[in-house]
Amino acid sequence: MQIYLPIAEVSVNAFLLLGLGGIVGILSGMFGVGGGFLMTPLLFFIGIPPAVAVATEANQIVASSFSGVLAHLKRKTVDLRMGTVLLIGGLVGAALGVVVFNYLKALGQVDLLVKLCYVVFLGVIGGLMFIESLNAIRKTKSGKPPARKKHNWVHGLPFKMRFRVSGLYISVIPPLLVGVTVGILAAIMGVGGGFIMVPAMIYLLGMPTKVVVGTSLFQIIFVTAFTTLLHATTNFTVDIVLAVLLLVGGVIGAQIGTRIGVKMKAEQLRILLAIMVLAVCGKLALDLLLMPSELYSVGAASGH
């Protein structure tokens, strides 16, 4: 069934969009990532104008994250206090990110920078996570209990705060910094930032994996809602029809994903996320390295 999108001004198959939304929703619920880093390139691929894809994707992530976070709230796997600290950092970071983005835009080549950002971050994070979770799986197989809490430099900082749900008593500075960094990257790369935040929470803050997913979703809701509003008021590129189609699939997927995620072991969850992140990284890297079949591209005039 073809459907005409009023803002994107293209006609697409409604079932294709529902299906895409569903698949990305499942991943989002399982791993606590918004799924933007997967969905946005997919939308480009089916012919949605990039500006519309990025803006609309933010709106869809609001829906799937909200749906996911409700499931986690019921299970009490959301650290609201930690989420709020991350969110404060995130909003500051997003504002900074927009400034950085506009500065780079003035220099030109912003597309390239965004892609390089993707490749570097996805590659590093995916690689680290993959190795770490392989080791963790090997350890559990050999019978040794996994070493959980390590005292690192994070515990030496002032302004300590108790995060009961996470079972942590640490300084607020590291979570704030994580929030700011994620916010900056999210604004530049046009995604919720879950795929950066989840590993940061696990490895840097030492939060338990089960709590990480819900908390990350909680933070993402607010950051993406803010982004949606910014895009809608400045670029007029949020396509509500596209968003509704994606989010119907997405919210259902997120519910299924959350349930799958709960049944899986933390190490398995991490290794799957690592593989997925590496796959997207590989695809983007190939796009940059291989000669494209069409060297030319058509874009809107850059305005004089």
Place this chain on the structure above:
Amino acid sequence: MVRRLFSCLIGLVLLSAVANAEEVVLGLSKDKISITTSFDGSDILIFGAVKREEAIPDGPPIEVIVTVAGPSTPLTVRRKAKRLGIWVNTDAVEVDHAPSFYAVQTSGPLRNVLKDVEDLRHKISVPRAIRSVGAPSNISDSESFTEALIRIRSRSDLYQLREGAVTVSEQTLFRTAVRLPAALTEGNYVTRIFLTRDGQVISNYDTTIEVQKVGLERWLFELSRNQPLMYGIMSIAIAIAAGWAASAVFRVFRT
């Protein structure tokens, strides 16, 4: 209905007595296209007759060219090149004037029915309909950028050249159908009819087809432009509601 219009046209042809030797009398199956949510492209039937007061002149037969052009916008065409091992956009050429949609339909091979000089004057063929003024001085092959634009848009049926798609009968009646793709932008689509003989344009006729979003499409589009804040808040509200609804539905299923 088409047949009745045809007979009307023939009547007009027979009755009229106008100074010009050969003129176009035109009919369109619709002069307004409404984009609804389920819009999936549209076919417009363009038909007409050649009005003349004298007998059909001797010599080569009359040929008909029909063009339909969507609203024009300036564009940037970029080219990738390998720099430090990766493919990046390097050169860019601004195209000041490129229609969002352009279809040319002719009654015979374009080369035969239209002379180059006439094409230049009336900007009929696809490359002529695109206007690109001055590429930056460091780019010597600006034509390859316009060629790429045509290639990319032809692939998605936005630019069409269909030779022989216009049928002409008795050197008087002509008809053709233009397929407008689903990815259509709003605006006035200028439809031009050219009559040629021996490659020379002997008469032309312009009209417009209005393409407009209607109903829900119109409402959403207007809202997003006129009250963007409202629209943004509405989008978020819908997202939150959908997220909550899915969660609630699943809870019911589980208990």
